[in-house]
Amino acid sequence: MRTAAKLSAAVRLCVRGLLVGLLTTAFLTPFYLMLRGSLMDARGITSPHWTWWPSAMHFENFTALFDDPTLSMGRALANSTVIALVTAPVSTLLASAAGYAFARIPVPGRGVLLALVVATLMIPGSVTFVPTFVVVGSLGGVNTLWGIIAPGLFNPFAVLLFRNFYLQFPAEIEEAGRLDGLGWIGLYRQIALPNSGAMLASLGALAFIDSWNSFLWPLVIGQDPSAWTAQIALSTFLTSQTINLPGLFAGAVVTIVPLVVMFLIAQRYIVAGIATSGLKG
Numbered sequence: 001m002r003t004a005a006k007l008s009a010a011v012r013l014c015v016r017g018l019l020v021g022l023l024t025t026a027f028l029t030p031f032y033l034m035l036r037g038s039l040m041d042a043r044g045i046t047s048p049h050w051t052w053w054p055s056a057m058h059f060e061n062f063t064a065l066f067d068d069p070t071l072s073m074g075r076a077l078a079n080s081t082v083i084a085l086v087t088a089p090v091s092t093l094l095a096s097a098a099g100y101a102f103a104r105i106p107v108p109g110r111g112v113l114l115a116l117v118v119a120t121l122m123i124p125g126s127v128t129f130v131p132t133f134v135v136v137g138s139l140g141g142v143n144t145l146w147g148i149i150a151p152g153l154f155n156p157f158a159v160l161l162f163r164n165f166y167l168q169f170p171a172e173i174e175e176a177g178r179l180d181g182l183g184w185i186g187l188y189r190q191i192a193l194p195n196s197g198a199m200l201a202s203l204g205a206l207a208f209i210d211s212w213n214s215f216l217w218p219l220v221i222g223q224d225p226s227a228w229t230a231q232i233a234l235s236t237f238l239t240s241q242t243i244n245l246p247g248l249f250a251g252a253v254v255t256i257v258p259l260v261v262m263f264l265i266a267q268r269y270i271v272a273g274i275a276t277s278g279l280k281g
Contacts, residue, residue, distance in 0.1 A: 099162025
């Protein structure tokens with residue numbers, strides 16, 4: 001019996017290891033193909049003969065990316081960085097404050113307002129795209145970074161997630177704060193917000209990724225090359241007239257680096273927040 005149990009445990013361990021290996025390979029394969037293509041020339045990328053790694057690595061693909069005067073990749077990366085660094089924390093904090101208000105503050109019409117927030121999730125983005133453009137354009141937001149940022153600051157889905165989180169937040173902790181004379185703003189700022197690290201880190205990371213990868217709205221608003229983001233700059237490598245595969249792969253590698261760095265920094269806080277169930281001691 002003991003031998004059979006050990007054999008069964010070994011089989012389960014092997015199956016688990018094989019599954020993890022397959023999933024890891026599937027996850028890393030796009031990154032490998034992207035890095036491989038960024039170090040090859042156009043002939044090597046389109047060659048019918050497969051090579052696992054280029055025999056001669058073309059690092060000039062990266063230098064050409066920033067030396068092209070018509071592209072201004074550095075400016076595009078800076079624009080994307082500013083947009084993401086503003087959108088992620090501001091939208092997350094706004095959603096957190098709104099979610100706390102819906103969960104805790106008893107104001108007349110709170111249910112109606114919550115229903116309106118939920119209703120916005122049911123409206124396709126294509127329906128509000130043109131009215132949003134008209135409003136932002138009439139305010140002078142075309143070819144400006146704030147015109148790209150403003151519509152992304154309000155996330156009704158994040159508001160609902162924060163509301164559900166604060167509904168489960170222990171009321172006893174807030175009662176202790178009330179005894180100390182804290183009002184709603186004080187309770188949120190000193191108790192609820194510091195103890196919602198998991199939600200803040202998770203939704204902030206998602207907001208950063210979503211803002212960084214946004215394409216259609218920045219393309220419509222940022223019509224001038226000075227307002228282009230990294231994703232729009234990447235699209236110029238693949239048009240109906242020209243195809244620059246080495247530049248496209250090199251640009252993809254460069255633009256994905258901030259996302260990887262952001263995730264490596266944020267994952268510790270996300271895991272720590274989940275491990276403590278979003279509460280501090």
